[in-house]
Amino acid sequence: MSKAKRLILILGDQLDLQSAALRDFSLETDVIIMIESANEAQYVWSHKAKIALFLSAMRHFAKALQDLKYPLIYIKESNLSITDALREFIQKNGPQQLVCIEPGEYRLKIAIEKMAQELGLHLDMREDNHFYCTHQEFAQWVANKKELRLEYFYRLMRKTHRILVDADGNPEGGQWNFDQDNRKPYSKKGPGIIDKPLSFAHDAITKEVLDYVGKTYAEHPGSLNAFDWPVTREQALEALDYFVEYRLRNFGVYQDAMWTDTPFGWHSILSSSMNLKLLNPREVVDAVLRAWKKYSLDLSTVEGFIRQILGWREFVRGMYYLDMPQMAKDNHYKHINKLPSWYWSGKTDMACMKDAIGQTLQYGYAHHIQRLMVTGNFALLAEVLPSEVCDWYLAIYVDAIEWVELPNTAGMALFANGGRFTSKPYIASGAYIKRMSNYCNDCKYKPDVRFGESACPVTTLYWNFLIKHRDQFEASPRTRLMTANLKRISDEDQKEITIHAKKILNNLDAI
Numbered sequence: 001m002s003k004a005k006r007l008i009l010i011l012g013d014q015l016d017l018q019s020a021a022l023r024d025f026s027l028e029t030d031v032i033i034m035i036e037s038a039n040e041a042q043y044v045w046s047h048k049a050k051i052a053l054f055l056s057a058m059r060h061f062a063k064a065l066q067d068l069k070y071p072l073i074y075i076k077e078s079n080l081s082i083t084d085a086l087r088e089f090i091q092k093n094g095p096q097q098l099v100c101i102e103p104g105e106y107r108l109k110i111a112i113e114k115m116a117q118e119l120g121l122h123l124d125m126r127e128d129n130h131f132y133c134t135h136q137e138f139a140q141w142v143a144n145k146k147e148l149r150l151e152y153f154y155r156l157m158r159k160t161h162r163i164l165v166d167a168d169g170n171p172e173g174g175q176w177n178f179d180q181d182n183r184k185p186y187s188k189k190g191p192g193i194i195d196k197p198l199s200f201a202h203d204a205i206t207k208e209v210l211d212y213v214g215k216t217y218a219e220h221p222g223s224l225n226a227f228d229w230p231v232t233r234e235q236a237l238e239a240l241d242y243f244v245e246y247r248l249r250n251f252g253v254y255q256d257a258m259w260t261d262t263p264f265g266w267h268s269i270l271s272s273s274m275n276l277k278l279l280n281p282r283e284v285v286d287a288v289l290r291a292w293k294k295y296s297l298d299l300s301t302v303e304g305f306i307r308q309i310l311g312w313r314e315f316v317r318g319m320y321y322l323d324m325p326q327m328a329k330d331n332h333y334k335h336i337n338k339l340p341s342w343y344w345s346g347k348t349d350m351a352c353m354k355d356a357i358g359q360t361l362q363y364g365y366a367h368h369i370q371r372l373m374v375t376g377n378f379a380l381l382a383e384v385l386p387s388e389v390c391d392w393y394l395a396i397y398v399d400a401i402e403w404v405e406l407p408n409t410a411g412m413a414l415f416a417n418g419g420r421f422t423s424k425p426y427i428a429s430g431a432y433i434k435r436m437s438n439y440c441n442d443c444k445y446k447p448d449v450r451f452g453e454s455a456c457p458v459t460t461l462y463w464n465f466l467i468k469h470r471d472q473f474e475a476s477p478r479t480r481l482m483t484a485n486l487k488r489i490s491d492e493d494q495k496e497i498t499i500h501a502k503k504i505l506n507n508l509d510a511i
């Protein structure tokens with residue numbers, strides 16, 4: 001190492017040989033460093049599968065680098081934080097420059113910048129090339145906008161990248177958005193046969209990691225029994241091929257549907273591969289466009305899927321870097337409740353929460369509507385402190401990295417930033433969960449009962465939330481309609497709802 005002038009840092013979610021950090025790599029002057037840091041697994045109480053996925057993918061990537069004869073320092077199982085391990089290494093070996101990609105967590109970005117400054121080290125922090133939209137382009141789009149809304153940003157992305165537009169820049173199929181075709185529940189009889197996601201046998205590296213994580217992080221939440229995530233680029237590409245061939249066709253229509261023991265539905269399960277950079281989103285979008293023609297898929301499913309990646313994924317990333325560090329502090333409703341303890345165990349009588357959290361603990365996965373309208377909706381209605389909720393999401397999902405987790409949780413699910421990029425809070429009563437799933441069929445509670453012993457806690461807290469914030473909702477044309485149904489509930493019943501809600505809120509652990 002003594003000869004190396006440039007140290008190239010590769011973080012656990014930057015595992016791509018085409019990474020901008022390696023674009024001018026020189027065997028003469030450069031060496032790569034990768035660090036396994038226990039701190040990263042512990043600063044939130046991470047799911048075992050999330051720790052295992054990162055470690056296995058990192059070790060596989062290190063092997064790929066070594067096979068290609070890149071000089072690599074791999075620090076295994078360090079008890080230090082990434083920056084402390086880095087500082088120690090730099091102080092011993094004295095490189096003149098540190099090259100890295102902007103971390104996906106603001107905290108780490110600031111820590112690396114601070115460390116480099118303290119050490120008087122030249123830092124070349126490059127923008128991640130795994131996104132369609134650069135920070136500069138996003139800032140340009142934001143400038144002079146009165147309202148920051150996904151829809152307009154998404155249209156711009158479609159036009160700029162010429163995706164699903166005709167030669168004149170008009171949307172394919174005559175409309176930008178087919179969302180109204182994509183919100184169906186499964187049939188009353190259930191989802192029928194769903195092609196299972198692809199499975200990946202554990203090789204020696206993954207087996208070693210699973211063993212290590214099982215022992216070292218035994219107290220952490222979640223299970224390793226169902227660990228089946230792509231851990232290499234080759235596996236991620238296989239998962240992508242499989243998805244577009246077998247599962248994409250039904251993605252759109254059942255995107256919002258939920259059913260017990262159906263953890264993945266028709267979803268792609270590609271987020272962890274994209275977030276670790278085993279896959280580039282451009283490859284995913286291109287594969288979907290090819291499949292559209294090859295398998296004569298509905299435009300609505302293709303557009304619906306592409307909107308998630310070209311639209312939402314890019315949009316929340318832009319918002320994260322624009323609004324941090326404020327985004328992590330926002331608490332629009334001034335909520336202060338603790339997260340119910342059963343978020344970590346799934347031990348609750350609420351069938352919807354039990355299922356969504358149960359599968360989360362098993363796989364480290366739940367699909368978007370489960371995250372938004374089951375666990376997220378409840379946390380908002382239960383008035384939980386946003387930072388507690390965000391820490392849970394960051395810890396518990398294998399695809400959770402703060403740039404994507406925080407805007408989704410704080411911004412979208414909890415309305416913690418007061419609607420900076422959403423028009424109204426995403427809240428729903430048990431009636432929505434009943435419509436979109438079979439959860440209520442075997443639940444102790446009744447979705448349409450608003451107060452009393454058998455009342456559904458989601459329903460009680462939903463009406464309580466509307467009663468509490470009625471004036472605020474009625475003051476804005478964007479939310480005025482939300483309280484319209486309150487008029488059908490008598491004053492007496494509204495009082496009962498408030499009393500029952502108070503009981504629930506005072507003892508959230510008990511439901």
Ligand SMILES: Cc1cc2nc3c(=O)[nH]c(=O)nc-3n(C[C@H](O)[C@H](O)[C@H](O)COP(=O)(O)OP(=O)(O)OC[C@H]3O[C@@H](n4cnc5c(N)ncnc54)[C@H](O)[C@@H]3O)c2cc1C
Binds near residue numbers: 312313371393404412
């Ligand atoms: C409260 C909450 C927390 C979330 N936390 C995360 C997170 O930590 N990491 C994460 O990747 N996604 C997060 N999401 C977004 C979304 O739920 C997941 O991307 C999706 O469930 C991953 O499963 P999938 O790959 O099967 O996605 P699919 O449903 O198959 O969608 C395809 C892809 O679109 C992208 N996508 C879809 N919705 C979003 C979105 N809202 N924001 C960004 N990308 C999106 C993902 O890359 C996903 O892989 C969160 C959503 C909510 C409501």
Ligand code: SF4
Binds near residue numbers: 351434440
């Ligand atoms: S009745 Fe309420 S708590 Fe039970 S599953 Fe339905 S929505 Fe969830």
